[in-house]
Amino acid sequence: MRQHSFRPVTIAEVARHAGVSQATVSRVINGNATVAAELQARVRRAVEELGYQPDRAARRLRSNASQVLGLIVSDIQNPYFTAVVRGVEDAAYAQGMAVLLCNSDGDPDKQASYIQVLRAERAAGLIVAPTSVRDGPMLVAVRAGGTPVVLLDRQIEGGAFDSVVVDNVHGAEMATMHLLALGRQRVALIAGALDTTTGRDRLRGYRQALEAHGVRSDPRLIKEGDFKYDAGYTLARVLLEQDPRPDALFVANNLMTLGALKALREAGVRVPDDIALVGFDDFPWASELQPPLTTVAQPTYELGRIAAQQLFERLRDPDAPARTHVLQTRLVVRASCGARL
Template structure:
């Protein structure tokens, strides 16, 4: 394997000069730089990234912790992150917590040991011990999709409350008064905000909220399925369901179809997250669309800005949602009749 010493010998410069040229730091004359680069190409030399990182005090890796990397929403967020950071020479170390704070804490420790240059975090709940250590060390942190109580950091977010409110307002405008909600975990910021938006839409319309019409899941498909079954067995049933994320929506729609409940004739459905499959369901799904890719690119840009200007004021980016109206809420069918 070609070493730095081999490159220096072929270029007829010192090892220190070859190191400065290939590491991109310090001074070297233009002539020496050209000789070193020619020698490196001729010998097919690959720099040692770890050693280079020790000199520059950067590893050009970034940790990304999300709650569920199998969820298409987070997959698109991570794609947005990579699309930005790859152009700046960064590699992404992706970790999945399954909404488990203990698992999140383990990954935080491992990423600190790996000496990543920063962290993009979709937190699963309250600050963990290793996150507090991260913050005390002053390492770059960007919160993604979720705020975290007591943590002051850059954040890229979506307006979850307004997205939920617009979905429920749409159902109310279609004449629904008994609207059930399958919500997310309340220790998670997005779960809290979407439930708040649901309640605000009801109160704005003069509808008294009924706690019996709220069931809380875990943002997983099986919980959407189980909780939709509970609503189907309820008497009187809700005439519409608002489901607080894409995976729970899949579970809810499956339950309605398995139990012979017509959508939207017997129960209308609106989901949160507009995925590619939403438009090929029968009936096609009305859903709140989130700019997932833009959320990832915004988070990555905040990280790069923080790295370049570590003392700048904290910044929060809040992206807007969009209600995509199809047939599962009844609106599309009403227009056709």
């Protein structure tokens, strides 16, 4: 009801209003000491009546217990990360935590700069989708500085981190096997950046599938991209110029798949008749594409949710051994692979 609350209520006012000391108010609010029932009631009523809300900046300063976590992804406009962010945010909200969102654009400098900011903000912990395996030392330092770190989607060298990843090897293997099982002979791969475990693992899965089918992997059919749209477009064009042309294409993430699709369309290639296509990462409109896209779906929302939970557990028990959650992918068969549905 207070009309003009130009300055928020402080704990001192609550204490005065309840006729107790600040310490008692604090104890009641945080429940970390026993306070007589009657005083508790008085304090709670005062809090209610004044609409008191503790100042998080002050709390953080004194007790170093922050209610904010930092989330660094490369680009939230990538639908993969959009879902991850949402997963993190929902889990955080359930714990009364807020999320500081940072887009690194895969730029190590920008990432480093954001980490500085998050440390200065005293974020309770960080959830990071690292730009590169070489980020290890920096993140180790952050953790040594007392800020827990949970890795998302990618693992890094040097130091066992809490992390949540998908089984990329298996996912890529499934996709490639699927194409081979449909009778395709020359399965090309547009790989992800090979300085990420994600990129490497998907390459490995691809190779394992070929091997299992007794097909020798042809280096000319493997192109390394950087997970971005343009790479998919450019590398698909390169692959199309080869003779003989590949009759199937597996692309290691969503953006590159869209780029490749554009190249195929421009070249007048029929999908799946001329070239069968399987992508990685599902997205809401993959079934609305022409043709509907067969793809390896990741539980992205879950990825984010679990990463946040892992962070909360870490905050509760800083000395527990690091854990890695591995989630499974799922091959979603639509039309672009040429399977009869």
